Amino acid sequence: MYSFDYYNPTHISFGEGKITELDKLVPVTAKVLVLFGGNSARSTGTLDEVKAALGERNIVEFGGIEANPTYETLMQAVAIVKEENIDFLLAVGGGSVIDGTKFVAAAAVFAGDPWDILLSWGAKVTTAMPFGTVLTLPATGSEMNSASVITRKEFQAKLSFMSNHVFPQFSILDPTKTLTLPERQVSNGVVDAFIHITEQYLTFPVNAPVQDRFAEGLLQTLVELGPLALSQPDNVEVRANLMWVATMALSGVIGKGVPHDWATHMIGHELTALYDIDHARTIAMLLPGMLDIRRESKQDKLLQYGARVWGITQGTNDERIDATIEKTREFFETMKIKTRLSDYQLTKTHIDEIMIQLERHGMTALGEHQEVDLAMSRQILERNL
Known part of the structure; x- marks a missing residue:
């Protein structure tokens, strides 16, 4: 067996009804950008549960993250983070939404061209915004790792990056949220x-x-x-x-x-x-x-x-x-x-x-x-x- 270092700071909250834990896991004073994919988060009621659990916190929504999250869409979210002075991100969805949120977390505070995050495989990432996740589609493991895969449509390029700065602070895993999946x-x-x-x-x-x-x-x-x-x-x-x-x-x-x-x-x-x-x-x-x-x-x-x-x-x-x-x-x-x-x-x-x-x-x-x-x-x- 090779020598190795292992680091994983993500807090997992697993089980039915765990979305209510958001009130404890997200800072009370946070201004939260909730990121999600298509209409399913809203139509299934999960988004309403998330907002109820966040209580009186200031919330901004950003939907439309694709099944293969695109650089173009995510840069729109980065712009919102800066315009609205967002200080906490919350991904609600599957691996694509979480991967996208990782990129937003890094890109929103990146000093150079955010495309360099992907071109350097994450080596140039020195800090990132705090974020958590509510997982609704188990597949990628993105809820408990530091990796992300992003597509740039302009170049037909799908690239990945890794950084210890983009581990989720927490991930909520409620298996009942997967029952409505196609x-x-x-x-x-x-x-x-x-x-x-x-x-x-x-x-x-x-x-x-x-x-x-x-x-x-x-x-x-x-x-x-x-x-x-x-x-x-x-x-x-x-x-x-x-x-x-x-x-x-x-x-x-x-x-x-x-x-x-x-x-x-x-x-x-x-x-x-x-x-x-x-x-x-x-x-x-x-x-x-x-x-x-x-x-x-x-x-x-x-x-x-x-x-x-x-x-x-x-x-x-x-x-x-x-x-x-x-x-x-x-x-x-x-x-x-x-x-x-x-x-x-x-x-x-x-x-x-x-x-x-x-x-x-x-x-x-x-x-x-x-x-x-x-x-x-x-x-x-x-x-x-």
């Missing part, structure tokens, strides 16, 4: 969390059994409960456990002391930026081919994953890996997510466009061994046609 978002959330885990787990062994077993347990929980979330949409216990799995998948715990991959995500971001395909669906269509093409460098962990998560222990190594990859694809399909580029009307011509973007954004040496060059990226895309 099936598509539930499916996306399960698969997104699943691949977050594999990006930190399916690399190579470094004698880290705690992280491995934790990751395998989270994967097994998703395999068990994901389909139940679709077949039993009113089951609050299922939603509660899925909510906590998604948070744990990217809270930093399972990723400390072990190598990371993230090649699937980096290529997937280009598909979202170019064709506006849901993030979870881009990575679901990429992961099976990614594992297949890279089976040699990932062999030990693929065999372990197959045995411990899917119970695959018979056959040659190649046969076991084939079966493991197929089980993974079948699970995504069970969650009603298609896993081929052709399912999204993407062809070899589109692969040429994707390759141009990968090169333009410097995605030429991805993965835990930096082995995923442009040629291999093309192979992976073609394998998933």
Whole structure:
């Protein structure tokens, strides 16, 4: 196991009715900008609950943050923060709203061009505004980490940044708020969390059994409960456990002391930026081919994953890996997510466009061994046609 530092200051308030805790968690004198996505926060009554819990605090609303939050929209929020002298941000929504709020928190007090926050992967962030979150869509783990992914439409660029300055001060997780989610978002959330885990787990062994077993347990929980979330949409216990799995998948715990991959995500971001395909669906269509093409460098962990998560222990190594990859694809399909580029009307011509973007954004040496060059990226895309 590698040496590491672990820091996570986010206060989690988990359970039904926890929105009332906002009165204790947000400073009494705060002027609050409440950020949210579409109309669902309002139509489901969650926004009214949030405002009631905030009581007499001065509140300004900012809606319209996209499913893939855009730099253009978020800079409008930054302008409001400055015009209205906002001193606290509150994200109400899923990972996209929270990611966007992180960017606003950093950009509103950034001395230079806010685009440099993303171009520097967050290295230039030295401070940020305080903010909290009310999570309504579990998927990304953004409610308990310091990462954010933002799209700039002008450049068709989807870039990420990380900084210890953008950990949420608190996050409220009420599983009942997920009961009104459309099936598509539930499916996306399960698969997104699943691949977050594999990006930190399916690399190579470094004698880290705690992280491995934790990751395998989270994967097994998703395999068990994901389909139940679709077949039993009113089951609050299922939603509660899925909510906590998604948070744990990217809270930093399972990723400390072990190598990371993230090649699937980096290529997937280009598909979202170019064709506006849901993030979870881009990575679901990429992961099976990614594992297949890279089976040699990932062999030990693929065999372990197959045995411990899917119970695959018979056959040659190649046969076991084939079966493991197929089980993974079948699970995504069970969650009603298609896993081929052709399912999204993407062809070899589109692969040429994707390759141009990968090169333009410097995605030429991805993965835990930096082995995923442009040629291999093309192979992976073609394998998933």
